Amino acid sequence: MSLLVVGSVAFDAVETPHGKIDRMLGGAATYFSVAASYFTHVNLVGIVGEDFTEKDASIFRGRRVDTVGLERAEGKTFFWAGRYSENMNERTTLATELNVFAEFKPRLPAAYQSPEHVFLANIDPTLQSSVLHQVKRRPKVVALDTMNYWIERTPKELRETLRHTDILMINDSETRQLSNEHNLLRAARHIFTLGPKALVIKRGEYGAMLVHQNRTFSVPAFPLEQVHDPTGAGDTFAGGFMGYLASVSRLGDAELRRAMVYGSVMGSFTVEKFGLDRLRELKRSEIHARARHFSKMTQFSL
Amino acid sequence: MSLLVVGSVAFDAVETPHGKIDRMLGGAATYFSVAASYFTHVNLVGIVGEDFTEKDASIFRGRRVDTVGLERAEGKTFFWAGRYSENMNERTTLATELNVFAEFKPRLPAAYQSPEHVFLANIDPTLQSSVLHQVKRRPKVVALDTMNYWIERTPKELRETLRHTDILMINDSETRQLSNEHNLLRAARHIFTLGPKALVIKRGEYGAMLVHQNRTFSVPAFPLEQVHDPTGAGDTFAGGFMGYLASVSRLGDAELRRAMVYGSVMGSFTVEKFGLDRLRELKRSEIHARARHFSKMTQFSL
Numbered sequence: 209m210s211l212l213v214v215g216s217v218a219f220d221a222v223e224t225p226h227g228k229i230d231r232m233l234g235g236a237a238t239y240f241s242v243a244a245s246y247f248t249h250v251n252l253v254g255i256v257g258e259d260f261t262e263k264d265a266s267i268f269r270g271r272r273v274d275t276v277g278l279e280r281a282e283g284k285t286f287f288w289a290g291r292y293s294e295n296m297n298e299r300t301t302l303a304t305e306l307n308v309f310a311e312f313k314p315r316l317p318a319a320y321q322s323p324e325h326v327f328l329a330n331i332d333p334t335l336q337s338s339v340l341h342q343v344k345r346r347p348k349v350v351a352l353d354t355m356n357y358w359i360e361r362t363p364k365e366l367r368e369t370l371r372h373t374d375i376l377m378i379n380d381s382e383t384r385q386l387s388n389e390h391n392l393l394r395a396a397r398h399i400f401t402l403g404p405k406a407l408v409i410k411r412g413e414y415g416a417m418l419v420h421q422n423r424t425f426s427v428p429a430f431p432l433e434q435v436h437d438p439t440g441a442g443d444t445f446a447g448g449f450m451g452y453l454a455s456v457s458r459l460g461d462a463e464l465r466r467a468m469v470y471g472s473v474m475g476s477f478t479v480e481k482f483g484l485d486r487l488r489e490l491k492r493s494e495i496h497a498r499a500r501h502f503s504k505m506t507q508f509s510l
Numbered sequence: 511m512s513l514l515v516v517g518s519v520a521f522d523a524v525e526t527p528h529g530k531i532d533r534m535l536g537g538a539a540t541y542f543s544v545a546a547s548y549f550t551h552v553n554l555v556g557i558v559g560e561d562f563t564e565k566d567a568s569i570f571r572g573r574r575v576d577t578v579g580l581e582r583a584e585g586k587t588f589f590w591a592g593r594y595s596e597n598m599n600e601r602t603t604l605a606t607e608l609n610v611f612a613e614f615k616p617r618l619p620a621a622y623q624s625p626e627h628v629f630l631a632n633i634d635p636t637l638q639s640s641v642l643h644q645v646k647r648r649p650k651v652v653a654l655d656t657m658n659y660w661i662e663r664t665p666k667e668l669r670e671t672l673r674h675t676d677i678l679m680i681n682d683s684e685t686r687q688l689s690n691e692h693n694l695l696r697a698a699r700h701i702f703t704l705g706p707k708a709l710v711i712k713r714g715e716y717g718a719m720l721v722h723q724n725r726t727f728s729v730p731a732f733p734l735e736q737v738h739d740p741t742g743a744g745d746t747f748a749g750g751f752m753g754y755l756a757s758v759s760r761l762g763d764a765e766l767r768r769a770m771v772y773g774s775v776m777g778s779f780t781v782e783k784f785g786l787d788r789l790r791e792l793k794r795s796e797i798h799a800r801a802r803h804f805s806k807m808t809q810f811s812l
Contacts (some may be wrong), residue, residue: 213605284632295692390597414716422725424807428719433695465810500810505726506808508767510801 210251211320211454212312213240213346214339214442215329217254217278221289221303222482224296226436232483233264235286236329236353239440242487243447243474244327246495247272248454253277253321256309257285268490276317281308296438297413316342325454328352328373329448333365340372350458351375351405351450353442359385367402376404377446383409393419406464408449408471410442417467423461427468428505430476430498437482441475442486448474455464473498511758512553513756514649515542516616516641517631517745518586519556519580523591523605524784526598528738534785535566537588538631538655543598544789545749545776546629547573550756553622555579555641559587559610569790578619580612583610598740599715618644625735625757629673629748630654635667643672650761653677653752654706655744661687669704678706679748684713695721708766708771710751712744725763730807732778732800739784746789750776775800792804 218235222228237254249272255266257276268275287311289302312333321344328336330353340350346432352373358366359382370376376399380392387395396407396419406420415428449471456463473495480486520537522646524530539556546552551574558566590609591604608742616637624740626761630638632655642652652677660668661684672678678701682694689697698709698721708722717730758765775797782788 317632327604351792391737393733411716414713415730419733424733425810426717426730426807427810428717428730431695431719431721433606433693435693462811466812467811469810496812503810503812505728506810508727508729508771508803508805508808509764509773510768510798 210326211244211327211450212251212253212316212320212323213244213327213329213450214253214336215227215240215331215449216286216290216309217256217260218286218309219259220483221287222437223291224437224482225294226434230481231409233267233442233478234288234483236440236443238267239443239478239484239487240329240447240450241273241328242267242271242387242484243382243444243478244451244454245273246474246490246492247448247451247470248272249324249415250274250451251277253314253316253320255281255308255312256281257281257283260285270483271482274319277314277315281311283308285309290437291438296435299438314339316343324340324348325450326350326368327450329443329446330355330358330391333358333362333427334370336369337372340369348478349374349450349453351377351446353377353446354382354386356382356385370399371403375406377408377410377449378408379412379442383407391460392417393424396489408468410445412441413437415427416445416472418464420464425468427472428503430472430502430505432476432480435479438479439483441479445471445475448472465502469499469502473502513546513550513627513629513752514553514555514618514622514625515539515546515629515631515640515752516555517542517629517633517751518588518611519558519562520588520590520611521561521743522785523589524739524741525593525754526739527594527596527735529784531784532801533570536590536742536785538742538745540569540763540786541745541780541789542629542631542749542752543575543667544569544573544577545746545785546753546756547575547782548794549753549772550574550791552576552753553579553625554740555616555618555622557581557610557614557802559583559585562587569786572641576621579617579622581617585610587611592741594740598737601740616641616644626650628652629752631669631748632657632660635660635664635671638671639667639674642671651676651752651755653679653748655679655748656684658684658687658690672701672705677708677710677731677752679710679712681712681714681744685709694719695726711746711771714740714743718747718770718774720766722766727767727770729774729804732774732804734778734782740781741785743781746780747773747777750774771801771804772797774776
């Protein structure tokens with residue numbers, strides 16, 4: 209019943225066809241923690257600068273998010289700026305200022321060192337490995353996100369981290385790049401030789417697919433008439449997925465499927481408003497109602 | 511219990527990363543008829559040339575496909591040649607020789623004039639309308655396919671045909687082009703003002719989505735390790751979909767969902783081999799097994 213997340217806490221500037229925000233709280237670990245906190249208790253490890261105020265920290269208050277592991281350093285918080293295309297299918301990075309994140313060395317407080325569930329958000333694989341070295345006993349589930357940057361530049365380090373990963377959660381182009389295979393089933397088979405026992409492929413507007421034990425499970429994206437801001441959708445998915453898994457004792461096929469659905473549910477809320485605006489105001493009843501909606505959207509009898 | 515299809519019967523030359531075939535039987539109405547014949551009786555209206563032999567016609571024999579409406583004309587059969595990209599995501603048309611198809615004027619034999627179900631494959635919307643004019647009473651379901659060519663060049667004629675269409679079955683780019691809307695839900699709402707009451711969006715490797723009565727139903731594509739030839743997948747989908755609908759008496763939400771599944775099942779077989787090679791040898795037990803597989807791939811309990 210303990211879920212550890214290590215990743216970025218950031219400020220984002222985002223421009224979409226629906227508006228422009230110059231500065232809003234973001235970062236993978238932030239989206240993840242807020243999403244997962246609807247299901248379980250989360251221990252957050254990250255780093256912020258002096259510009260991270262009490263008001264910013266209030267996103268975590270009143271939720272089951274422990275921020276003892278959120279280090280405060282001299283300097284500014286990680287800043288990212290991006291613009292989405294008219295169709296939201298492409299995004300252009302306008303600025304990436306690592307700031308304090310450049311010196312991030314994740315340190316797990318004593319109380320965090322025996323997590324049952326770990327999510328290593330998209331950061332340098334060497335840092336991801338260093339987190340696992342600080343963990344005192346093998347967690348039940350280690351899940352990991354990564355991106356093209358690390359696949360290209362630190363393949364050796366990424367492979368070492370993957371050896372200790374149970375569930376890899378990446379998008380389809382990363383799946384293809386990592387495996388050097390266009391076909392997703394063959395790509396998954398290759399990835400399983402690297403360590404992970406399950407692969408979650410995030411496919412944006414097309415939903416998500418789970419591959420494990422020669423089985424696949426697919427869940428569509430929730431059809432929305434307005435997508436305001438896709439930022440954080442993938443990390444929110446991961447938060448719903450891991451938050452749900454950490455909240456149940458079994459780890460079987462039925463639980464993994466439900467985790468896929470709750471991941472999709474949470475991701476679908478995030479994109480409805482800018483940044484964390486929709487996620488922060490969510491009610492549990494809304495989560496359950498949307499999960500039932502996913503059920504209606506996919507179920508059939510033969 | 512009668513299903514009419516009007517569309518092309520053709521010879522195709524196809525090149526994919528898995529091989530090259532210089533001449534094989536194809537055409538929308540061919541794929542549709544063979545697929546639908548596993549579920550119901552099909553009346554086929556199309557046109558072929560003198561090069562269409564008894565051997566070619568044997569694809570329909572021993573199946574529930576009536577070819578009295580398959581006109582034989584002087585000249586050659588419609589010929590299409592295309593090449594698929596390495597990823598099969600793109601295809602380049604290398605040749606389109608309309609031949610006898612250029613003069614195609616669909617004529618319904620007397621026995622075909624009271625169909626309960628009609629599928630108008632992708633042909634000139636004026637010809638699609640002419641088919642409906644020959645039908646003696648309003649069919650239970652008129653379904654229609656079209657493409658960018660007609661959306662751009664004959665918008666007025668297409669609109670007239672759509673007024674008499676119940677189910678429109680097109681892909682996502684056609685949906686967006688026809689409605690001038692990127693968002694598929696808003697696109698569907700626009701299309702419903704043109705006549706159709708249901709929209710089936712074919713999304714290739716991402717599956718298919720049904721929109722009707724403010725509800726959506728999604729079915730993933732069947733994950734295959736090898737896709738040999740995507741030619742005819744969409745028409746096979748339509749054949750499975752309409753074939754199933756024509757085989758049941760009710761036309762409710764449950765039946766439409768099952769039709770989506772059987773459409774996807776049939777499409778997934780077609781791409782396993784070149785042309786009609788997989789579809790022609792199918793067993794009913796294989797169809798039902800794969801439908802159950804779709805169920806396993808998508809079902810979850812909350």
